[in-house]
Amino acid sequence: MFSRKKKVKQKARVLTPEEELQEEKLRRINRWSWRIAGWILFLAIAVSVYFLGKTTLDLILEKTVYTNQMFTLRTVDVRVFGGVSKERVLEFIDVKTGEDNLMALDLNQIKSRLESVSVLERVSVERIIPDTLKVQVYARVPVFRCYVWEANPLNLYDGEWVVRYLDDSGYVMIADNLFYEVHAPERLLLPTLTGVADKNVLIPNRYCTDQQVNRALKFLRLYKESTFFGFDDLTEVNISELGFIIARTAQHVEAVFDVSSLELGLARWEAIYAYAAPLEQKIRMINLSVSNNVPVVWDADAAQKSESRSTPGQSVRGGAGR
DSSP states (O other): OOOOOOOOOOOOOOOOHHHHHHHHHHHHHHHHHHHHHHHHHHHHHHHHHHHHHHHHHHHHHIIIIITOGGGBOOEEEEEEESSBOHHHHHHHHOOOTTTSBGGGSOHHHHHHHHHTSTTEEEEEEEEETTTEEEEEEEEOOEEEEEEEEEEETTEEEEEEEEEEEEETTOBEEOOOGGGBSSOOGGGSOOOEEEOOOOGGGSOTTSBOOOHHHHHHHHHHHHHHHSTTTTTSOEEEEEOOSTTEEEEEETTOOEEEEEGGGHHHHHHHHHHHHHHHTTTTOOEEEEEOSSSSSOOEEEOHHHHHHHHHHSOTTOOOOOSOOO
């Protein structure tokens, strides 16, 4: 009989705790090495595909879109709101019909250029495929004119008065007259805002945050809602005295208001005006900043004419208003 040799089994080597920690550390390093290598390979493939795809896409767009005669710009549809010049807007956006490709135009750049013009409040630019560029611009409406002194930086004793405009929201404009088609700002019958202590209060192309200026804007809004609007226009609003507003009108009326009670002051003015109108009395000056017994100075010429037409025994009340 054949004798079978028995295989001697090798005994497993027992690792010490230090060796087990070393083995685990090596296995962990190997796993992370494979992961990092995999991510690097993935990123390399992704970047290659991106640039290859982008180049291919650019070539496709160049051949099929950007040089395609079908997308040649044929019409620039400019719509203006607020009295600005359509021709001036066309010149400013600087696109060429019959030459430029509609799809190749940078709409964000065109919009940014228009938004840099301080008289334009809102701008919309869009493509109308295949050959039309649509532009809509909304002009700011100035409500105040203000003159500020600009000193010469080389000679502080020299300078000039420059005009600024404010819209109803307090946005400060340098009006480009070329943009206005019919009503250039200097031709508008705007009240003048005076008493601005510092020219830095009215910084162009920014919203004015000065408290007195914003009170003047509030007063103007309230005045336009009153019965005076349309009968006697404001010519000046003075804010030189803190806490007070001095308004002057086209009929040479001067009215003093407390900024904390503008609504009450206008209501009193309306009541006194309603009282004086049937008597043909004209207010020359009125102090509406007091709490009661409003002082009123009447126009002397109007009072004399009224007295000459009154019958004997009748007299016209004057002096102070209510």
